[in-house]
Amino acid sequence: MAVYRPVHVSFWQDSFVLDLTPEEKYFYLYLMTNSKTSQSGIYELPLRIIETDTGYNRETVMKLLERFAEYGKINYNQKTKELFLINWLKFNPIKNVNIEKCVLKEIQSVKDQDFLADFYETCLQLEREQNFKIPRIKEYLSVRLEGLIRGFQDHSKEEEKEEEKEEEKEQQQEERASAEEVVEVNPISFYEQNFGFITPFIADGIHAWIDDLNAELVVKAMEIALEKNTRNMSYVNTILRDWHLKGFKTIVDVEVADKAFRTQRLAKAQQPTQAPYQQKGLSESTKNVIQQQESWEQNIPTDEELAALNQKSGWMVQ
Incomplete structure (x- = not known):
């Protein structure tokens, strides 16, 4: 067909x-x-x-x-x-x-x-x-x-929140300590080891980003690209442009913003969710509507109907 x-x-x-x-x-x-x-x-x-x-x-x-x-x-x-x-x-x-x-x-x-x-x-x-x-x-x-x-909510919510706060504090302290020690990974070497051969054009672009941001953020952007299985500088440039526009200067800035973004998106996705309907006290017309809603999933068409x-x-x- x-x-x-x-x-x-x-x-x-x-x-x-x-x-x-x-x-x-x-x-x-x-x-x-x-x-x-x-x-x-x-x-x-x-x-x-x-x-x-x-x-x-x-x-x-x-x-x-x-x-x-x-x-x-x-x-x-x-x-x-x-x-x-x-x-x-x-x-x-x-x-x-x-x-x-x-x-x-x-x-x-x-x-x-x-x-x-x-x-x-x-x-x-x-x-x-x-x-x-x-x-x-x-x-x-x-x-x-x-x-x-x-x-992610198998344990008590309160206990989990406390643990998360402690982990955040420890992580932020470690990040700050790292930044103060100025232990840098060479972005050029990192690119060659993980992305492959580097052209002069790409190398110039990396050096420009190091000047505008810093080597640590450039390497972090490359790591994100690897996690997304997208081994190309175009994707890295997109990440770095976004950070530059938002004024990020450290890894801590990136981590905090990323967590806030994920929390906001999950909250927005969860917002329409409502508690299951309680049949007690509902009118007959409302009960009929609920019964129809519960039967919707059973009416998914077959492959032949879809075709x-x-x-x-x-x-x-x-």
Whole structure:
């Protein structure tokens, strides 16, 4: 059965697309219309498949993926081989129950938890701005994200908070002591050992960042890139530009900001979660609605229904 991903005619006049190079326009269209795309905007796309489909070599593919990540249009996880089209839902709304069920089935197989958290945040934003009605998806994601948080709450909350505070104090003291001792790792050597051959252009860029920030932060940015399995200087530059704009000067600044960001995002993802409904004292009409909600998960379509729906419907992209 054929599956279509129509492109709206206004795509070519979009202000973002107008500024793209021909190569970038082609690649952007490919990311939105290739055979691995999904209705949720999150799908698995191995680099080998991109190379085969586009004819580009690995270096060009990585360069384009990094570029569109910097543009804020996609996120790509090399470890899980998953790609997230950030604005997909804005231009491909979930208009009815059947589509919602299809999207729900797709996101249940997503491996990258950060993608799901961002997807959930987008859903909440669209709900406020465009009267977006996706109760099944919201319920599933709120439970799944809450489960991630609950995994760290096996012990008493108060005891855990105290332990975390003590660990933070010790860590900050160690960081400050390290900074005072000025024990530096050579960023050039670190790059060669972990990223590979270094060109004069990359070396000049590293030295420039050392002058603007310091060697410790440059190495820290490289370590983060390695943790994300993204071994390229473009990603490192993106991290360092962000730190420079925020005025970070030490590793402590980075650690504190990172923890605050994660706490805020988890809190936002957890916010819509409500306690289970209590049947006592509810009207009959409310009980009926609750029963319908509890049966939603049982109505997820089969693969055959999903294929039939994809054949019948196409989604506008921009």
